Amino acid sequence: MRERMRMLALLALVLGLAGPAGAAELDLTLSTGAGKPVSDAVVMVRPDAGHGSARLAGPFVMAQKDTQFQPYVLIVPVGAEVSFPNLDPFHHHVYSFSKAKTFELKLYGQDQTRKVTFDKPGVVALGCNIHDNMAAYIRVVDTPFAARTAAGAAVVRDLPPGPATVTIWHPFLKAPDNEITRRVTLPASGALRLSVSGDLKPSRLQRGAY
Amino acid sequence: MFRRLSTRLTVLYAALFGAVLLVVSLAVFFAISNAAQRQVRNELSATGTVFDQVWSLRSDRLREGASLLSRDFGFREAAATHDAATIGSALDNLKRRMGVDYAFMVDAEGQVAGARFAPADAAAIAKAFDGADDPSGVLLLGGEPYQLVSAPVLSPDLIGWVVFAVKLDDKEMRALERLSSIPLSAVVLHRTAGGAWTASHAPAELMAPAVRRVITDGLKARAMPQVLDLASGRAAALVKPLPVLEPGGGAVLLLRYPLAQALAPYRPLLIIVGLLGVGGLAVVSWGSWLLARGVTRPISELDAAAHRLQRGEEAQVEIAGDDELARLAQSFNAMAAEIREREQKITRLAMHDNDTGLPNRLALERRAEALAEGQGPGAYVCAAGLDRFAHMRGAIGHALAARAVRMVGNRISGLAPACGVARISTDTLSFVIAADDAEAAQAEVQRLLELLEQPVRVDGEAIDVALSVGLSPLAPDAVGQSIERATIALDQARAGRRKLALFDAEAYGDPAANLSLMSSMLGGLASGEFQLWHQPKFDMRAGRISGCEALVRWNHPTRGLITPDLFIPMAEETGHIRALTEWVVGQAIADQRALAEAGHHLDVAVNISGRILGEPDFLDFARKALADAAGRICFEITETAVIENPDVAMAMLAAFADMGVSISIDDFGAGLSSLAYLKQIRGHELKIDRSIVQDVTESQRDALIVRSTIDLAHSLGLKVVAEGIETAEVFQVLAAMGCDHAQGYLVARPQPLSQLFEFLAEDHPRLRNYG
Incomplete structure (x- = not known):
């Protein structure tokens, strides 16, 4: 890291x-x-x-590895597309109930990547429905x-x-x-x-x- | 304390056994009590541990249930999206499934969802969940303690808690109580704002200060059961602190178990011990009583026999066995027998005359008493005196005289069967006859005398018997006095030279009163009851009053004037004569002085009793008293006084004469006149007794005696005083005979000193003319 x-x-x-x-x-x-x-x-x-016109540059990745989100806090600009690669040899069920972005990436396996676009500024708390100890935050910012x-x-x-x-x-x-x-x-x-x-x-x- | 030995022994043994029993019983009781208490403590501790586990399991179970919901993805989504309907239904569902009182959600801001609470309770919940991690513990809701268990809702941030609340009510407590192996009672107490411990459903007795102290101590000493004194009795108590949600609040679980209940299983054992003790005590008491009675019965019998012996009854004790008590009884029997024998001997001695073997006076009294009781009036006591017994005894000897008396006695007892005969003095036999009156009695005695006065034969010799008899009626309540009076009557008979006399009370006088008279004489001398009267003596030659004879008079405060004839002989008998004489001498000297001061110089004559002449120390008194005499003092002494104790008396008279006292020989010619003594006495004067003087004019013989006496006296160098001159004829005859002094009523009667002064003041030509 x-x-x-x-x-x-x-x-x-x-x-x-x-x-x-x-x-x-x-x-x-x-x-x-x-x-x-x-x-x-x-x-x-x-x-x-x-x-x-300045803007934070990508790519924006929130990986799942060793039953952890990586990184813990990710800064992304509004409208950024964040990929969620699963680097663990088992499934994760990534979700967020945050107002800034509510989504659910249902059970996906190793080396599969899901992408989510965050189109509103704010805080998105991430969790895994399978692994309680997994947590991470994506801060969607409107400034570079x-x-x-x-x-x-x-x-x-x-x-x-x-x-x-x-x-x-x-x-x-x-x-x-x-x-x-x-x-x-x-x-x-x-x-x-x-x-x-x-x-x-x-x-x-x-x-x-x- | 106990009068009976057997009682004392029984009580002693019973008390000893009882004491041992008490100690054993107490030991058993305390051992059992301690064991029971220890068991209760252990049980309580074990139950406390079980409770910890139960509480923890229950919390875990609830937490699991809450956790199940809080982790549910759908529920988390509903919670995160504030889907109240979904949340409510989910909680409701879980509440039913878990059987809890409340299931609700508290969000991160402390807002409650899924249940309605009073604002105060809602605030308490919010406060409890503010900044806490998965809060769990006791919280008061609506004043009742609830166990709250929570599980966090993470999505993935902590957005709140799923909370279950279970009321800690009686039902819960009963469920807890059932977990214990002993029947204890559990209650949850919480601390109020004031610091007191209370519970909504607990019995009132738990509000006592003792409970609060036990809780306070229990919170310090964890898991240590304590003893709790409650109104319902003593109990073992264990205090378990419960986790609380309310800051500053407190809640405890109080487990208690009544000790009486703990001891209950041992009660039969204790009762058996008690019954054994009582039974044992009874057996020991009975046994010791039997033993004690065995020991004390012989003693009681001895005690009773000793009392019989004391009363003079048969006192033999039955002897059983051969122990010490039996030997004691044997000795007692021997002693009792000897005592009776001796008693009989003593009684016989006490009741019989030793010389003759006849009953004695005591025996007569006993029999006469019995007779008087049975017969009533009409009995007379006779005292028969053998005349001239002393002569007879002198003639035939003591033993034969006694035999003669016995024979007379036997004769009497053969004739007068009323109550036998008794020898009441050496020569006197007494018996009782039945007679209706004195005349009949005298007649009966006369009849008896004829029979009794037959000669008795002693060793073949006939001895004449002459009897005098005194009679006295038998007084039933004074038998002793009756016998006495009979003997007095005997004396009276002899004095009157009669064969027979009835007791004459008048002649006897009143000796008891006389005795009391003597006892009051000394007091009378001191208090002036006595007085000296003086009878003047006329000097026939000088023709004037030359002296006087001092005569004592007693003016008794209650008996009046008492004549010297009565009290002088008594005073001589009782020895009071010395004090009386001293008083008379002192008073005579004082009176002589008084007379001398008035110009009358008289010789004063005082009568001196023969008794006084036997007391040489009277000389000392006389010497001192006479030292201040104002004139001549003359002591008049009878010849008989000298005859009793001639040597001492003669010496004393000589001493008086040396002192300058004139000695006058009084009452010459009245009693026994001994010319031998007359020759020896250094007298100065002879007083011819009135009995001769009074008849001097009538009887030639008397005149001859008087004349001869006067001549005799003159030739011995004594002056002559004639007493009892009452007529002028006698005076003249005596004067012609050459009598020196005249004394008598013709001259003057005895008179008090005051009158004597008057008498002396007169001239007495009458007396001179007689001469």
Whole structure:
């Protein structure tokens, strides 16, 4: 998994280099009130000036492997098509009752892939009807400026300067809709550092990832 | 404490056995009681453990049921999509299937779906499920404890819980009670806001403070049964804490088991032990009573025999066996026999005269008493005295005299069968005759005397018998006195030289009263009841009153004037004469002084009893008393006084004379006059007795005696005083005969001192003229 993340980071870097020069950057750190770094949170930046035609690039994959969803949190743009490959030698029954997208991928076997298109922004909680311990989240975002925290830190690049709304979401964040919102003014260039703290609800379904 | 030995022994043994029995019974009871309590505790602990498992199983079962629904894909979909109808029907279905009181869903916001609750209960549920993981435990709904079990609804996020609630009511408790091997009772108690423990359906006695304390202790010491005192009795109790959903709330399961019930199976055993004890006690009591009676019966018999012996009855004890008690009985019998023998001997000795073998006075009294009771009036006691017995005894000897008395006695007993005869003194035999009156009695005695006064033959010698008899009526209530009076009558007969005399009470006087008179004499001397009267003496030659004789008078407060003739002889008999004489001497000296101070110098004469002359220390008194005499004191003494104890008396008279006291020989010519003593007495004066003086004018012989006496006295150097001169003729004759002094009514009667003063103040030409 770590390898995959590194690959994604490399991808982002490539995308960043391709973007307009002199763009701003948001360096976010998220920790609990006790100072523990929080992973698997999604940071979304919505500049007041809009985001033009920029768009998060695919492909978007939510694999099932070792009776787990991988990744735990997946960020996809509105309208993205996410494939659900089954890498386990047995069946899974992937479902979601979330408002953003309700679907059901009935029992499918190894190396079979199902695809689902997420056409509304929001949170889609995924479960497997067969395996209770499987859970994952797809965050359908309406902004190209989004990133996931790893070890409590995330970097959002190529941001246009000016005022913007920063939204931080985590499936167990103790906040309305599990979201914390901050207004920031992005500089013309360079990094804006933002430290946010937020406690998590206790849940036995939480991953020990952070 | 116990008067009977057998009772004491029985009680002792029974008490000892009872004490041992009590100890054994108590030991058995406590052993059983402890065993039962231990068993109850063990059972309670075991039941507690079973309960834990049952509770856990039940929770698991409910949770399984809830879980079944909460994991159902369709239900999760309905829950996620808020399909209330589907949720409600699913819960309802499950509620019926599981047989629970409530099945409902609580969402993540604490909202209840699928059941309706009062707002307070809904709030309590919401609070219980706020931020909890699969909550499970006891919660009060509508004031009743419910067991709540929940299962999470994950879709896949936690969107709520499926909750089952089972009421912990009596039915549940009974079901729990049935799980135990002992018949215990279970109840769920919950803590109220005030901290008290209560239950809606529990008995009121569980609201007692003792229960609260047991719960508090029970929560500290888990799984340890305790003892709980309830109104219905003592019980073993086990407190099991129950998980609670309400923060700050509390719920416990209280299992209790009455100890009385625990002991119930042992009751027959205890009853048997008790019955054995009572039976044993009865047997031991009966046995010890038998044993004690065996020991004490001989003792009781001895006790009774001793009492018989005390009353003088036959006192032999039956002897059984040969133990110590039998030997004691043997000794007792021997002792009783000896005592009776001795008693008979003593009785015989007490009742008989030793010399003659005749019954004695005591025996006569006994018989006379019996006779008086039976016969009533008409009996007379006779005291027959052998005349001149002393002479007879002197002549024929003691033994023969006694034999003669016995023979007379036998003769009497042959003639007067009324109650036999008794020897009541050496020469006196007494018997009782029947007679209607004194005359008849005297006649009967006269008749008897003729028969009795026949000579008796002693060793072939005929001895004359002469009897004098005293008679007294037999008083039934005073037999002793009657006998006494008969003897007095005998004395009276002899004094009167008669053969026969009836008791004369008048002649006898009243000796008892006289005795009391003597006892009051000393008091009378001190309190002035006595007085000195003086009878003047006329000096025929000088023609004047030259002296006086002091005579004592007793003015008794109750008996009046008592004559000296009565009290002087009594005083001599009782020894009071010494005190009386001392008083008289002292008073005479005082009176003489009083007279001397008035100018009358008189010689004062005092009569001195012959008794006094036997008491040499009277000299000391006389010496002291006479030291302050104002004139001459004369002691008048009778010749007979000297005759009784001549040597001492003579010495004393000599001592008096040396002291300067005149000695006057009193009553000369009245009694026995011994010229031998007259010669020896160092006298100064001779008083011729009135019995001779009074007839001096009538009888030539008396005149001759008087004249000779006067001449004799004068020739011995004694003055002569004539007593009892009552006529002038006698006075003149005596004066002519040369008599020195005259005393008598013609001169003056005895008179008190005050009158004597008056008498002396007069001149006495009359007396001088006689001369």
